Amino acid sequence: PEPVYDFTGASADDPEAGRRDYAALQKLLRKKSAWESPTTVYAGRFREPGPTYRLFRGDPMAPREQVAPGTVTALGSLQLDAAASEQQRRVALADWIASPQNPLTARVIVNRIWQFHFGRGLVATPSDFGVAGMPPTHPDLLDWLANQLMQNNWSLKHIHRLILMSSTYRQSSRPSPASLEI
Structure with missing residues (x-):
């Protein structure tokens, strides 16, 4: 592959060539820093989960009636109050997954x-x-x-x-x- 920058023509006798080389190097360093710029990810955690809705054909932009948290009826019963906190929901799900009634x-x-x-x-x-x-x-x-x-x-x-x-x-x-x- 062709080198990104070739220093073979650099000489102390030609200061203009040195300036051009330095400018080209600065340009490459700016490109490199653009590649390495970190992606910022934001995550939030809310104290209480929002309401859950049945979605029309699974489309989150088409919510239907509000439903209580739970599992698919065919998999068994996991009854929770709609106002249950996130921690209560997670504990109930973990208990249900590890329940002897759910082998x-x-x-x-x-x-x-x-x-x-x-x-x-x-x-x-x-x-x-x-x-x-x-x-x-x-x-x-x-x-x-x-x-x-x-x-x-x-x-x-x-x-x-x-x-x-x-x-x-x-x-x-x-x-x-x-x-x-x-």
Whole structure:
């Protein structure tokens, strides 16, 4: 590539050339400082969240009726007062996500740990546990591991240990002719 600035023609005998060179260098430095100017990001936090509205086709510029904070009804019940503070909303959501009545979170975590160790999860579609996703190959094992996670205070170390100490994990990973046909 061509150099940004070439000093080979600079000479102490030609002061005008030195001034031109200095001016060109100053111009380059101004360009550089324009590239390096920091982007300022502003963030605000309000004491109380504003009202939540149902949006027409998801468009934030087309709000419809006001709704109370909660979850999609199909996922379960999370009832909150519309005047609940941000902290109350966050705590309620965290409690709902980690609730024993909501085993989906534990199932997803356990499936991703299994996928990490074996290359494929018990559910082949780890990002889709819904009706569009694949069913688990071993649903009882998935449920048992999810229960183990919840009963052991959500200890990921415990789940890793269970998987790594299992006879399934200790099986040989050498390819066999039978497994290559699958």
